[in-house]
Amino acid sequence: MVSATSQAPAGAPLVQTNVDYDPNVVIDTQNLTKVYSDFWGRSKVRALKGLDLEVRKGEVFGLLGPNGSGKSTTIKLLLGLLFPSGGRATIFGKPTTEVSKNERIGYLPEESYLYRFLTAEETLDFYGRLFDMPSDLRRERAAKLIEKVGLKWARRRPLREYSKGMTRRIGLAQALINDPDLVMLDEPTSGLDPLGTREMKDLILELKEQGKTVVMCSHLLADVQDVCDRIAILYQGELKEMGRVDELLEVTNQQQIRVEGLTKDAQAKIAEILAQSGGKMLDVSSPKNTLENLFLDIIRESQARPGARGIIGSGDDNGGR
Amino acid sequence: MVVEEFRSFSDWLLTEGALLTFVFVAAFCAVTGLLLGFLVSSFRHGPGEAFYAVSQTVFQAVPDAFGMKFRRIWAIGRLAMKENFRLFLVTLIIFVTSLAVAGWFIGGGGKYPERSYVSFLFFAAQILISIFAVLVSAFSLPNDILSKTIYTVVTKPVRASEVVLGRFVGFAVLGTVLLTFVGALSYVFMVRGINHTHELSEEITADKWLPIVDGFTPDGRRPFDPRAVFESTVLTTRNNDHVHRIAIVVLDDGTFDVVADETAGHTHSVEVVETDPETQRPKVVSFGPPRGNLRARQPIYSTPRGDLPALSLTDENGALNNGVNVGEIWDYHKYIQGGTQATATFRFSGITPQRFANTDSVNVDLNLAVFRTHIGDLRRRIEAEIELRNVVDVAETETAQVKSVKIPFETEEFKVQTLTIPRKLKNGTIRTVGQPDQVNQEFDFFEDIVPNGELDLVVRCIDQKQYLGVARASIYFHAGDSSFGWNYLRGFLGIWAQMLAIIALSVALSTFLKGPVVLIGSVGVIVFGYSAKFILFVADSVIGGDRLADVWGGGPTEALYRLVTQMNLQHPLPIGLGSDIIEFVDAKVLLPGMKSLSFAVPRFENFNLANYLAYGYAIDNHMLMINLTTAFAFAVGMLIIGYFCFKTREIAAA
Amino acid sequence: MNFAPSHYRKAIYGILAAILLLPISFLARPNQVSKDPTMAGEATGGTISQMRSKHNLSQASLSSIDPTSEVMKLASLGLHGIAVNVLWNQANQFQEKKAFDKVSSTVDTLILLQPNFVSVWEFQGHNLAYNISREFDDYQDRYFWVKEGLNFFTKGIAFNKRDHRIFDNLGLHTGLKLGGSDEKKQFRQMLRKDREYVDTFVSKFINPDRFDKPEAGGFDSWMLSYWWYDKSYHMRENLGVPKRTSDLMYWVKGPQQLRQYAEALSVDFRPGEATQKAWRTAYEAWTDRDRVGERQGFGKRDIMTSFGIEIRLEDLERELERQRAISRRMDELVPGVREELYQQRVAKLSPDDQRILKMPADQRQFKDIGEMVRIEAMLLIYEYEIAERASPENRVAAQNLLRELADGEFRRNQMDSYRYTVNYNYWRDFTNMESTVPAVLARQAAYEAAELDRQGILESFEEQVTDENGVTTTVKRDGSIDALWRYFQHTSEAVKPFPGLHDGESTFIEDLMVDFTKFGGHLRDVGREWPDDFPMQWFIDERVRRYGRANIKNLMTTEDIEARKRERGLLEEQTEQPEQTKPAEQTDQAVQADQSGQGDQ
Incomplete structure (x- = not known):
């Protein structure tokens, strides 16, 4: 099922030269199944049943689904951590067990499995070596990433002394160390505070601008909604729904108008027009700011002017925005 | 020193078929590996899929092998080293404390202190390094997989071969550093432990010098130095559990010198501090450091x-x-x-001037055994003689001149007795077929006796009805001494080789087993390696059928049966089907299996070359080469097995 | 690796621990008992082990708790038994492979694991001193390994404070191996001057002056073995250590060593007053008073027999005396019955038997002696036969006497058999005889004869001797035949008072026979006949009479001499003197003078 690619701002689609390999298709799975079996080979759990998936270059693709729906299994299959029980999957046209594909992949696992006895710098240096990068490139890239994920102040402390958020950030840093074309994020925003989540989302969008393909799986729908172009919803190992986020979320038979300066009688006039044209006024209310924006504004404000601050909701003043 | 087998590297490799066995075992493992893989995957995915999977794994092995990047291997190695640095420190501390404690047990005592030192230190080093190797490599990879930190590594462009080899390199380097520390520390500990000096227990007044009368001291002892004229009854102080006697000896040029005797494997240089005016005999002497121990003879x-x-x-x-x-x-x-025509002929070749430290005299070392059938004169030692004869090649035996010279000597049992053969030999005889012998000829050792580097050394015992015991290693030309330190290092090379083999073994096992299981597996294989000779011995005698001769209790199953039924070893098995089954299982299944397995595992017993050092002999290069090759071959084999296991393993499925 | 606070704390603790290690190691350094035997008991370790020995904390225990041995037991992690098995096998294999230094180091480790098994000490000590020393060809190596065995035992002393067998073994091995093996001459010679061995390994237990005998040329192996046994007796008598061996074979050892010392002295050196004193001491120690160790002699020692009664070997004569006294009382009670029964029995004898009975004892020939045994058995009169004939009023008294006799009988049998086991009578007479003056003179003569034999001088000869002021006189020198003649004269005189030495088989008689044959051989060498007036002709005749000619083939008895004379015409009235002159009778003083010379072979 080929659907229109999202307008990727950078990195225009490539021309397909090789007949059976379209460079624009980053990930392609056909009838990908995974059955966990016990030692004697008796199949126990059908984790993934016949997944057909295609992720194109420059796209942010979301894999959604409740726990145990096969999201992580799919990612592990794509990365070669698991062997498919059936069907085929290719990344950049190469089979998942092909090691050289990892040159262009960055992976942030659920909990970032990093070596606790290494410091941040040493970790990035280690993974940099694994990409066979020369030392100067490694040092420069590591410093930039540490800066970017905001861990400069803790770069010399061993990871075992890191908080959960800090570990996620260094995990992300190691995923980007090789400036990958495909970034796979497993539950990237889980366990992060709203500030961290916001930064993660901004980062993902930034990657998108750089023309990178991002595949993320999460059960935090709000985050996926903000970031993903296309999503696939898995349930009990089966693909239930796939498509563009905006298309899917569109309530086709309803429209929403946002106006300013709407007086009571104007509102009544609109209601009449609607009634005549057969429409129906469902609701008239003023849009709510998202809690996230409120939270972030407060944090940013307190970062700009540290010290006590008037409490909005204490009930004594007349309420802010 | 007792040398029971003389193996040259090339013989061992080719003629004795070590290479052949290796190839056979490798092929055998490859085939069984593939077959097993095929069976397992066909059991899971059906034959078609299985064949594809197996062939794919095999073909992928090629890029995996050549695609390896040293930077990646070294990165994983460094990681492994950092991870196990603490264990490294702990092992080192254990060794240091065991050295301190050992000081109380070994002490400097005994006849040959360096023997007890060397055997203890090598034994401790070998055990400690083996344990370190197993511990360090057994838990590293399994923990990595268990804590899933392997995900971030495997999802990088890191080949399975690099992970396995990286770990091996990391532990090998860590082990080598530990071994150098252990080696250096033990060497210093030994040298300091053995170093000592003596003083005189009291002043030697004139009457304390015993004259040597017709070869014996007044109290019936034979002087320790044949040239001795006086021997002092005053002894040195008792240091390192032994004392020395001193004697005044007449040198060839007539001058006098004072020497100390050789006890506990060494002697001391003696300087005269004060001489008694009237008798011109030394009154107070001082002793230098020990000399003559810690040697490395090159035979x-x-x-x-x-x-x-x-x-x-x-x-x-x-x-x-x-x-x-x-x-x-x-x-x-x-x-x-x-007293009969019984002779022992030693055939030497390669006796050329370049091989000898100084060529104006040639040393022959003898460790002979003596068997007296009758007491005879107890005070006189058994007389024997060696005859040096040049070798004439077969063709011209008729015309050639056989030059030989006889050198009589007194045997000294259980000592390394050195006969110094001057280059200028007198009273030689020339024997040519059909002509009378020309006697008391003058020969030059190198030109006349050993023109072509070949020589026959014939030993005869002169005393009637007494017997002289020889073995191939008991007589050799003592070319010179190499330095003890260098020999000590080569001794540790043996242990280093064993360490590599053990690390490879544990890393290979750790690719598909959990930590503790790897530990038990590795220790099992090591013990098997140590007792391979015994297993071969049991297998041969049980399979060979002459069981009563050597081994009581039969093979493993029979031994189990006897254990359970509390049956005495000598008691024959009850006749019946049961015993036939037991015997069949033993002779046909278990023991042949163990026998062939014993070829697969390196004989760790041979890796301990302490014997050479203890007895002061340079380590035989061939023996070292054999050990190193066995260890490397075993390590390579194990790493390949490790690679395939790791490759076919689902990282996340654990 | 930057250091978080937790690291600093760890480093500090480490340093503190290291600092603490110093005093602890100083305090707790183990006692070096196991390695240096001379320091046995005396603590050389740290303060704790010194305090332990000062307050006798360790002395009271079975053995001094040697920390090194405890550490070894701990190190074997409870696999104590297996470790010991492995070590025993290893020791045997090393011995097979002649790696003897490895054997002794393995055994050293072994005794750390099994310090209190005396049999381990006994076996390995013996193994070192006998089996391993025998393997060597050079007697000096053998001597070294015998000392290794002895040093091994000295190490065992500290570990077995309540067991006298260690000292017994030291005595046994010092005596028998150093003093009695093939190499005994060399061993004893080397031991005499071996101050290093004595100072290092023996002076700790025995004061060297006790066995440093000037007359024996220095340290003597037999005296040393005596004093080892003395240590064992000291343990039994004063420390009340439990008895490990039978009394008889235990208390005989001390006196035995003294006798061996006397024997060795007379062989190694020129016999004289010193040897006489040694024999005298040996005799006294054998019978009533051990003057060297100031304790009861062997004969006076109470010996528990296997039947649970205590006897004293010396008391046998007194017991016999008591038995005869009781028999006499029995005769008084029942007069004349014994004589009557005896006559009845004699009457029943065959005429032949009666003839033998009447023959005087010294006339009986070899076969008659055999018959006499049978005859005596037939004439035996049992006391109960007499008691039965007692008159009614004396019957009770007779019965009491019978019971007394029965007891005495049982005790006498015990004494007899125990005396027989240790050859008590023979050795008593032998040592007694040897300590008499004639015996010493005989020994001197034998010594000179041996010396002359060595020089091959058989006949006596004249020699021109010029003294200091130039006067040359011809002096008559004895040949070995004359020396032997004197030897036989003195021996005959010495042996006569001891009939016990004449009969049965003993080394003394065998040696005499050898000397007779040698004397006969010398005579034949110089072409002379067996002399008519041979001083010990009576001895030979008696032997022939009692034991027939079986083992006395080439010797002449008196009958042979008379037969020879008859051949050569009538028996001369007065036996003609053999050509050589008999030296004058030697007096007591001469003995002292002779013993001054001290040469040794």
């Missing part, structure tokens, strides 16, 4: 020449035989009867 052993054996013996009327057995259980020494 030139006898070697077979064409189809003639290195050592051949003749009986009392000159016919070739295998030497007389004087009733000893250990048949290392072959005996020849004194």
Whole structure:
């Protein structure tokens, strides 16, 4: 099922030269199944049943689904951590067990499995070596990433002394160390505070601008909604729904108008027009700011002017925005 | 020193078929591996899919092998080293404390202190390094997989071969550093432990110098130095559990010198501090550091020449035989009867001037065994003689001149006795066929006796009815001494080789087993390696059928049966189907399996070369080469197995 | 690796621990008992082990708790038994492979694991001193390994404070191996001057002056073995250590060593007053008073027999005396019955038997002696036969006497058999005889004869001797035949008072026979006949009479001499003197003078 690619701002689609390999298709799975079996080979759990998936270059693709729906299994299959029980999957046209594909992949696992006895710098240096990068490139890239994920102040402390958020950030840093074309994020925003989540989302969008393909799986729908172009919803190992986020979320038979300066009688006039044209006024209310924006504004404000601050909701003043 | 087998590297590799066995075992493992893989995957995914998977794994092995990047291997290695640095420190501390404690047990005492030192230190080093190797490599990879930190590594462009080899390199480097520390520390500990000096227990007044009368001291002892004129009754102080005697000796040029005797494997240089005015005999002397111990003699052993054996013996009327057995259980020494035509001929080759430290005299070392049938004169030692004869090649035996010279000497049992053969030899005889012998000729050792580097050394015992025991290693030309430190290092090379083999073994096992299981597996294989000779011995004697001769209790199943039914070892099994089954399982299944397995595992027993050091001999290069090659071959084999196991393993499925 | 606070704390603790290690190691350094035997008991370790020995904390225990041995037991992690098995096997294999230094180091480790098994000490000590020393060809190596065995035992002393067998073994091995093996001459010679061995390994237990005998040329192996046994007796008598061996074979050892010392002295050196004193001491120690160790002699020692009664070997004569006294009382009670029964029995004898009975004892020939045994058995009169004939009023008294006799009988049998086991009578007479003056003179003569034999001088000869002021006189020198003649004269005189030495088989008689044959041989060498007036002709005749000619083939008895004379015409009235002159009778003083010379072979 080929659907229109999202307008990727950078990195225009490539021309397909090789007949059976379209460079624009980053990930392609056909009838990908995974059955966990016990030692004697008796199949126990059908984790993934016949997944057909295609992720194109420059796209942010979301894999959604409740726990145990096969999201992580799919990612592990794509990365070669698991062997498919059936069907085929290719990344950049190469089979998942092909090691050289990892040159262009960055992976942030659920909990970032990093070596606790290494410091941040040493970790990035280690993974940099694994990409066979020369030392100067490694040092420069590591410093930039540490800066970017905001861990400069803790770069010399061993990871075992890191908080959960800090570990996620260094995990992300190691995923980007090789400036990958495909970034796979497993539950990237889980366990992060709203500030961290916001930064993660901004980062993902930034990657998108750089023309990178991002595949993320999460059960935090709000985050996926903000970031993903296309999503696939898995349930009990089966693909239930796939498509563009905006298309899917569109309530086709309803429209929403946002106006300013709407007086009571104007509102009544609109209601009449609607009634005549057969429409129906469902609701008239003023849009709510998202809690996230409120939270972030407060944090940013307190970062700009540290010290006590008037409490909005204490009930004594007349309420802010 | 007792050397029971003379193996040259090339013989061992080719003629004794070590290479062949290796190839056979490797092929055998490859085939079984593939078959097993095929069976398992076909069991899971059906034959078609299985064939594809297996062939794919095999073909992928090629890029995996050549795609390896050293930077990646070194990165994983460094990681492994950092991870196990603490264990490294702990092992080092254990060794240091065990050295301190050992000081109380070994002490400097005993006849040859360096023997107890070397054997203890090598034993401790070997055990400690093996344990370190197993511990460090057994838990590293399994923990990595268990804590899933392997995900971030495997999802990088890191080949399975790099992970396995990286770990091996990391542990090998860590182990080597530990081994250098252990080696250096133990060397310093030994040298300091053995170093000591003595003083005189009291002043030697004139009457304390005993004159040597017709070869004996007044209290019936034979002077420790044949040149001695006076021997002092005053002894040195007791340091390191021994004392020395001192004597005034007459040197060849007539001057006098004071020497100390050789006890506990060494002697001391003696300087005269004060001499007694009237008698001109030393009153107070001072002693230098120990000399003569911590040596590394370089022997030139006898070697077979064409189809003639290195050592051949003749009986009392000159016919070739295998030497007389004087009733000893250990048949290392072959005996020849004194006063008869019984001889022992040692065939030497490669005796060239360049090989000798100084060429104006040649040293022959002897460790002979003596068997007296009758007491005879107890005070006189058994007389024997060696005859040096040049070797004439077969073609011109008629015309060639056989030059030989006889050197009589007194035997000293259980000591390394050195005969110094001057380059200028007198009273030699020239024997040519059909002409009378020309006697008391003057020969030059290198030109006349050893023109072509080949020499026959014939030993005869002179005393009637007494026997002289020889073995191939008991007589050799003492080319010179190499430094003890360098020899000590090569000794540790043996342990280093064993460490590599063990690390490879544990890393390979750790690719598909959990930590503790790897530990038990590795220790099991190591113990198997140590007792391979015994297992071969049991297997041969049980399969061979002459069970009553050597091994009581039969093979493993029979032994289990006897254990359970509390049956005495000598009691024959009850006749019946049960015993037939037991015997069948033992002789046909278990023991052949163990026998072939014993070829697969390196014989760790041979890796401990402490014996050479203890007895002061340079380590035989061939023995070292054999050990190193076995260890490397085993390590490579294990790493390949490790690679395939790791490759076919689902990382996340654990 | 930057250091978080937790690291600093760890480093500090480490340093503190290291600092603490110093005093602890100083305090707790183990006692070096196991390695240096001379320091046995005396603590050389740290303060704790010194305090332990000062307050006798360790002395009271079975053995001094040697920390090194405890550490070894701990190190074997409870696999104590297996470790010991492995070590025993290893020791045997090393011995098979002649790696003897490895054997002794393995055994050293072994005794750390099994310090209190005396049999381990006994076996390995013996193994070192006998089996391993025998393997060597050079007697000096053998001597070294015998000392290794002895040093091994000295190490065992500290570990077995309540067991006298260690000292017994030291005595046994010092005596028998150093003093009695093939190499005894060399061993004893070397031991005499071996101050290093004595100072290092023996002076700790025995004061060297006790066995440093000037007359024996220095340290003597037999005296040393005596004093080892003395240590064992000291343990039994004063420390009340439990008895490990039978009394008889235990208390005989001390006196035995003294006798061996006397024997060795007379062989190694020129016999004289010193040897006489040694024999005298040996005799006294054998019978009533051991003057060297100031304790009861062997004969006076109470010996528990296997039947649970205590006897004293010396008391046998007194017991016999008591038995005869009781028999006499029995005769008084029942007069004349014994004589009557005896006559009845004699009457029943065959005439032949009666003839033998009447023959005087010294006339009986070899076969008659055999018959006499049978005859005596027939004439035996049992006391109960007499008691039965007692008159009614004396019957009770007779019965009491019978019971007394029965007891005495049982005790006498015990004494007899125990005396027989240790050859008590023979050795008593032998040592007694040897300590008499004639015996010493005989020994001197034998010594000179041996010396002359060595020089091959058989006949006596004249020699021109010029003294200091130039006067040359011809002096008559004895040949070995004359020396032997004197030897036989003195021996005959010495042996006569001891009939016990004449009969049965003993080394003394065998040696005499050898000397007779040698004397006969010398005579034949110089072409002379067996002399008519041979001083010990009576001895030979008696032997022939009692034991027939079986083992006395080439010797002449008196009958042979008379037969020879008859051949050569009538028996001369007065036996003609053999050509050589008999030296004058030697007096007591001469003995002292002779013993001054001290040469040794």
